[in-house]
Amino acid sequence: MAAKNQIDGLNFEQRHGKERVRVGRVWRHGKDGRHFFVEWNVGITLLSDCIPAYVSADNSDIVATDTMKNTVYVKAKECSEKVSVEEFAILLAKHFTSFYPQVTSAIIKIVEKPWERISIDGQPHDHGFKLGSERHTTEVFVKKNGALGVTSGVEGLALLKTTKSGFVGFIRDQNTILPETRERMLATEVSASWRYHFDSLSSISMKPLCFTETYLDVKKVLVNTFFGPPKEGVYSPSVQATLYHMAKAVLGRFPVISSIQLKMPNIHFLPVNLSSKDNPVIVKFEDDVYLPTDEPHGSIEASLGRIHSKM
Numbered sequence: 001m002a003a004k005n006q007i008d009g010l011n012f013e014q015r016h017g018k019e020r021v022r023v024g025r026v027w028r029h030g031k032d033g034r035h036f037f038v039e040w041n042v043g044i045t046l047l048s049d050c051i052p053a054y055v056s057a058d059n060s061d062i063v064a065t066d067t068m069k070n071t072v073y074v075k076a077k078e079c080s081e082k083v084s085v086e087e088f089a090i091l092l093a094k095h096f097t098s099f100y101p102q103v104t105s106a107i108i109k110i111v112e113k114p115w116e117r118i119s120i121d122g123q124p125h126d127h128g129f130k131l132g133s134e135r136h137t138t139e140v141f142v143k144k145n146g147a148l149g150v151t152s153g154v155e156g157l158a159l160l161k162t163t164k165s166g167f168v169g170f171i172r173d174q175n176t177i178l179p180e181t182r183e184r185m186l187a188t189e190v191s192a193s194w195r196y197h198f199d200s201l202s203s204i205s206m207k208p209l210c211f212t213e214t215y216l217d218v219k220k221v222l223v224n225t226f227f228g229p230p231k232e233g234v235y236s237p238s239v240q241a242t243l244y245h246m247a248k249a250v251l252g253r254f255p256v257i258s259s260i261q262l263k264m265p266n267i268h269f270l271p272v273n274l275s276s277k278d279n280p281v282i283v284k285f286e287d288d289v290y291l292p293t294d295e296p297h298g299s300i301e302a303s304l305g306r307i308h309s310k311m
């Protein structure tokens with residue numbers, strides 16, 4: 001999305017903003033003295049009427065990107081109560097679109113660093129945190145007329161199962177060497193982003209912290225669908241089929257979500273077979289010893305949305 005204009009018979013699109021604005025926020029007034037902490041990496045993009053800055057060196061309609069950065073800290077300070085990352089993105093976007101006549105739309109992207117409360121001897125610590133793995137993300141756009149789009153997501157959700165995965169029946173041609181198998185490891189690093197059905201600021205029906213609850217619940221549905229029940233698991237005939245099941249489970253479970261995009265790289269663990277001239281079988285692969293690899297990896301992604309919903 002960008003502001004489109006015609007200048008001197010040419011199409012011109014522009015946007016400006018600030019990337020990688022990092023902010024940490026502590027709320028110290030939890031019950032029983034418990035502290036809450038978040039660390040956010042904020043990206044701001046504004047669509048605004050400031051063409052003279054590009055074509056005639058007139059900066060009078062420019063919101064300085066330094067001001068955008070400062071606004072993150074001002075708004076963080078103003079949030080006297082704990083807010084979800086989505087709510088913070090919405091309030092920033094609302095500020096930019098309502099405060100500046102020049103700004104027609106704002107897009108706010110935030111990645112939350114996975115600080116998790118530590119437990120000592122099974123007891124949650126009041127003010128101690130350790131870094132977890134997967135990251136909570138959000139992307140919000142707000143237009144001056146109140147139109148709204150909210151997506152939430154997770155990235156870096158690394159999942160692996162040691163069995164209940166196979167891959168057979170694919171196209172075989174002169175370049176195919178991959179054997180068919182009904183027994184393999186399945187490993188991936190899920191990136192998911194899901195869009196809520198709200199389309200205007202006035203239609204948000206969720207309480208602010210419901211976004212956080214939904215984030216945790218969606219993650220649970222994704223993970224449970226990937227693995228299946230603890231004892232039996234669930235067979236995966238391909239990454240594609242598992243991805244589709246995961247997306248379908250999320251849409252089935254959460255009426256507030258209108259579409260979901262999933263990226264699931266197929267991270268390969270290669271069977272190890274070692275032989276030499278003198279010893280044809282030094283190590284024979286028996287679904288036990290693997291060579292873990294980062295690259296190359298398969299890349300599999302898809303999105304699934306309700307019909308009539310915006311993707």
Ligand SMILES: O=c1[nH]c(=O)c2[nH]c(=O)[nH]c2[nH]1
Pocket residue numbers: 167178237238239240266298
């Ligand atoms: O689940 C899979 N999907 C593929 O598309 C593919 N391609 C491949 O080589 N291995 C796999 N596995």
